[in-house]
Amino acid sequence: MKLTREANAILGRTSIGMLALRSGRLPLVNPAVFSFAGGSLWMTTSRYAAKTIIAKRDPRAAFLVDGGERAVLLRGGLEVFDPLKVSNDIRAVLEGPSFFLGMVGYALRNAPFVAGYALDLARLPREWMPYNRVVLRMRLGDADIVKGAPFPSAQAARVPAVPAEVSRRLAGVSRGYACWIEGGLPVVRPAFWEVDHGQVSVAPTSGRPRSGAPGALVVESHHRFRPSRMVGACVRGSFAASNDGAAIAERYGIEVAEVPPVMDLKPERVTSWRGFSITTAVPRPARQLRVAEG
Structure with a gap:
């Protein structure tokens, strides 16, 4: 799929995007380092990561690349290539040079992150070691330029049901990302956000989910090249x-x-991460509602 000049420019100057998947009823969104080559989006992750498991079950995905006042939303199907599976190796060979060029482009474009990953090697959990990584490729179905915003600095807001250190690190983050399902595929938008006495308010820069629709808010603070120092939460x-x-x-x-x-x-579930440590919690109001309904 051929992108517009503006879309290519945004993709070219941004290293991290937001990957959204359909995880049952509720979408799951988290950051991913990427490259765009040969009309496809390329990423890597652990074969044990939630996104890998979800993509195998339901490949429908969206990827938002935020360029500031404008962003690119890519949507399509996600494929998983596992180098430990012979069938996947054969599939990669049959793809011809596009697969290998895509991976070379990923490594060259994201050299700082590859170096940061190497620096973190001694503290990596087994699940995230190099021999447990797989390749994700998104084949694009459509691409849109969407409205962003300058996002001024903001007062502290506490993401609910996350560890104290994660809450502290995210309190001053002004730019969030809202996700909902539209036309069977996830939609992601930059969003203003606030939490007041446990009530989460979200204002996407464009578009609006319908009332009652399942969705998510992602707040994330990433490091320029060290994955172990990335902190975020998906409500x-x-x-x-x-x-x-x-x-x-x-x-x-x-x-x-x-x-x-x-x-x-x-909020019904909150997944947070600090480096390679990931936790999922059910906020107290959601627990109380489940008890009442039970």
């Missing part, structure tokens, strides 16, 4: 209608009229 749940943009306006120091349409996100 997953259901969106609910909201007409109150005052809390977000106050957090960002902007006028209420400048806030895009706001949705509340009712």
Whole structure:
């Protein structure tokens, strides 16, 4: 698939994007280092990672590359190439030079991350060692330029149900990412966000999920080249209608009229990461709701 000049420019100056997958009812979103070559998006991850397992079950995916005031949303099908499986090796050979050129391009473009990965080698869990890595390739179905925002600095906001250190590191992050399902595929947008007494408010820069739709908010702080120093959280749940943009306006120091349409996100599960340590928790209100429904 051929991209526009603007889309290629955004992809060329950005190293990390947000990969969204359909994990059952709720989408899962997390950051990924990437390269774009031969009309496909290339990534690597652990064969034991949640995204690998999900992609094998449901390959429908989206990838947002944020260029600031403009972003590129890529959507399509995700393929997993596992070098320890002979059938996958044969498939890679049958792909011809495109597969190998894609991987060479990935390594060259992301040399700082490859070097950072090598620096972290001594502390890597077994699941993330080089011999346990697989290749992910997204074959593009469509690509769109979407609206971003400058995102001014923001007051502290605490992501719910995450370890204290993760909460502290993410408190001042102003740029979040909202995800929902549209046309059977995930949609990802840059988003303003706020948490007030456990209530999560999200204002995507464009588009709006319907009330009751499953979705997610991702807040992430990445390091320029050390994966062990990346921190983030994915809050997953259901969106609910909201007409109150005052809390977000106050957090960002902007006028209420400048806030895009706001949705509340009712958290059901929160997955957080600090380097290679990953935890998933159920927020207290969601636990209480499950008990009441049971």
